[in-house]
Amino acid sequence: MITPQNVLRHELIGLDVLVAAASNPSHAGISGRIIDETRNTLVIQTGRGLKRIPKKYSTLHIRLPDGTVVEVDGSALVARPEKRITMRIRLEG
Amino acid sequence: MAGNTRKRASRRLARERIETLFKRAAEFYPENPEWSNRCVALARKISMRQRVRIDRRFRRKFCRRCNAYLVPGSNARVRIHRGRVIVTCLSCGHQSRYLLVRSRHG
Numbered sequence: 001m002i003t004p005q006n007v008l009r010h011e012l013i014g015l016d017v018l019v020a021a022a023s024n025p026s027h028a029g030i031s032g033r034i035i036d037e038t039r040n041t042l043v044i045q046t047g048r049g050l051k052r053i054p055k056k057y058s059t060l061h062i063r064l065p066d067g068t069v070v071e072v073d074g075s076a077l078v079a080r081p082e083k084r085i086t087m088r089i090r091l092e093g
Numbered sequence: 094m095a096g097n098t099r100k101r102a103s104r105r106l107a108r109e110r111i112e113t114l115f116k117r118a119a120e121f122y123p124e125n126p127e128w129s130n131r132c133v134a135l136a137r138k139i140s141m142r143q144r145v146r147i148d149r150r151f152r153r154k155f156c157r158r159c160n161a162y163l164v165p166g167s168n169a170r171v172r173i174h175r176g177r178v179i180v181t182c183l184s185c186g187h188q189s190r191y192l193l194v195r196s197r198h199g
Contacts, residue, residue: 001109009103011110013132014117035121035128082138085103085110 004070007062008077009085012037016063017044020071023057037081107143111136115151118162129162153191156182 002010018031030053032046042060044051058074079087118132133155140147155162156169161184163169170181178191 006106009106011113011117013114013135014120035125036131081135082142085106085139085143 001066002064004064004068007064007070007072009087012042012062012077012081015065017042018061018063019044019053019058020061021059022053024054027051027053027058039080040078042077104143104145107139107145108148110139111145111147111151114139115154118154122162122164122167126162126168130160133162134160153180153189156185156187157189158182158187159185161185 002015012034013036015034016032017034019027019029022028030044030046030051032044032051034042035045035050036043040056041052041054044053055074055077060072060074060077062070062072064070077084114132114136118129118136121128121132136147136151137155137160139145153163159182161168161182163180163182165171165180168183170183172179172181173193176193178193180189180191182188
């Protein structure tokens with residue numbers, strides 16, 4: 001089950017997400033369902049079509065299946081999806 | 094087997110992710126079968142990396158040659174021949190055969 005503790009290592013495809021902040025202003029505010037994932041990007045299906053946003057420069061609000069919303073710094077997610085499973089999480093504060 | 098095959102937590106996560114991915118594949122298929130195929134490809138990669146077997150109920154739902162998510166009647170032809178189920182992938186033509194071992198309903 002996806003928890004805020006393991007969201008960095010779990011499957012993101014299918015989750016609803018909101019790009020809360022991004023260094024590129026046109027990325028901020030994008031919201032929708034994650035369709036695909038690459039090492040550096042997330043492909044999100046929004047009401048306005050498919051958007052591919054970089055992970056590194058975004059802050060994401062991810063809604064987990066049980067309803068909780070987790071705020072994630074995108075740069076913590078930069079990795080190929082199959083490699084993310086083996087990531088060691090270092091939490092600070 | 095060889096070396097550090099990752100911790101128990103990673104393997105459990107892998108199993109969950111694989112199951113999630115097959116669920117997504119089923120959801121995506123009606124509108125975007127390409128996304129379903131991508132889910133299958135990812136699930137297989139995770140299974141290979143973490144050395145985790147894909148559950149039997151999912152094992153028959155995709156084509157081993159082309160990673161297509163198979164839906165009988167739509168992109169898969171399912172026939173029975175001499176005690177074996179033959180599934181033909183209509184995307185690439187690859188056939189898989191499965192033995193009918195035990196009857197499931199009574």
